[in-house]
Amino acid sequence: MSKVSFIGLGVMGYPMAGYISKAGHDVTVYNRTKSKAEKWIKDFKGKLAETPKEAAKDSEFIFTCVGNDNDLREVTLGANGLFHSANKGAVYIDNTTASAEIARELYKEAKKKGFDFLDAPVSGGQAGAENGALTVMVGGDESSYKKAEPIIDCYSKKIKLLGPAGNGQLCKMVNQICIAGLVQGLSEAINFGLNAKLNMYDVIEVISKGAAQSWQMENRYKTMIEDKFDYGFAVDWMRKDLKIAMEEAKKNNSPLPITKIIDEFYGEVQKQGGNRWDTSSLIKRFRK
Numbered sequence: 001m002s003k004v005s006f007i008g009l010g011v012m013g014y015p016m017a018g019y020i021s022k023a024g025h026d027v028t029v030y031n032r033t034k035s036k037a038e039k040w041i042k043d044f045k046g047k048l049a050e051t052p053k054e055a056a057k058d059s060e061f062i063f064t065c066v067g068n069d070n071d072l073r074e075v076t077l078g079a080n081g082l083f084h085s086a087n088k089g090a091v092y093i094d095n096t097t098a099s100a101e102i103a104r105e106l107y108k109e110a111k112k113k114g115f116d117f118l119d120a121p122v123s124g125g126q127a128g129a130e131n132g133a134l135t136v137m138v139g140g141d142e143s144s145y146k147k148a149e150p151i152i153d154c155y156s157k158k159i160k161l162l163g164p165a166g167n168g169q170l171c172k173m174v175n176q177i178c179i180a181g182l183v184q185g186l187s188e189a190i191n192f193g194l195n196a197k198l199n200m201y202d203v204i205e206v207i208s209k210g211a212a213q214s215w216q217m218e219n220r221y222k223t224m225i226e227d228k229f230d231y232g233f234a235v236d237w238m239r240k241d242l243k244i245a246m247e248e249a250k251k252n253n254s255p256l257p258i259t260k261i262i263d264e265f266y267g268e269v270q271k272q273g274g275n276r277w278d279t280s281s282l283i284k285r286f287r288k
Helices: 013-022 034-043 052-056 069-076 100-113 125-130 142-155 167-195 200-207 215-225 235-251 257-271 279-285
Strands: 003-007 026-030 061-064 091-094 116-119 134-138 156-161
Touching: 003 013, 003 052, 013 026, 013 034, 013 061, 013 125, 013 142, 026 034, 026 052, 052 061, 061 069, 061 142, 069 100, 091 100, 091 142, 100 116, 100 167, 116 142, 116 167, 125 134, 134 142, 134 167, 142 156, 167 200, 167 215, 167 235, 167 257, 167 279, 200 215, 215 279, 235 257, 235 279, 257 279
Parallel strands: 003 026, 003 061, 061 091, 091 116, 134 156
Antiparallel strands: none
8 A cells, every 4th residue: 555645636636536545545635626625535535635735745656637737837836836745755647638848847856856757648538537447648767657557557547658758748649639630530420421311320330340440439429419518528628738739749840730720620619618518529510
């Protein structure tokens, strides 16, 4: 059993921390909205901290899962941040989808203070978090990765070290670029099929067993056909992620013409009131 702290109990962090607790680890949680942390304490076994600094104290493994770079700076380097109390020799694992730049910055700061850092963004959405079946993309040192791997494994189905700090975030950018294109293609295809008066349930049943198959197709086609989007990975979050990817693409001279267009399409969905709709709501541009 290890002493673990988990900072950020959103739709992803809440169940992820829960799986670590269920595995028998001693978990202390912190959330900006205290009521959420209080609810977590009722649902799982653990302790509640008043600040990230308090949460991280004496922990062997520290996890964060927050909104963006600014939130991350606040819970790490801020006045009550975890960097002020993290033990020497601890491993800090950040599951936030953030920039590669802040990952490298936090890695350097952690080294100065004598503890380790891994950037470890996740993929699999809310369902993946709730089922303990996330894919985790990791950047950092192999030694700290090996220490943290058994704890990360509590909420994941696939974990891989992809190189130095920042590489986990770069991999997540690749992931989001792929998803954007897949969802747009699926939206166009389902809209085409419906306009052609095809039974799209039957169509997807067939084509999902061939070369067109994707996670998005298998997990989102029913709700796309039925016009249901009040769940899943929100459009606001996707646009945040795509912005990070497009900014990084400028630095490494990677053209992202289709990604840029799809990001604008998501902007149209936001104008329809779809800020919190699942990313599969791209089809709403065709079926208003």
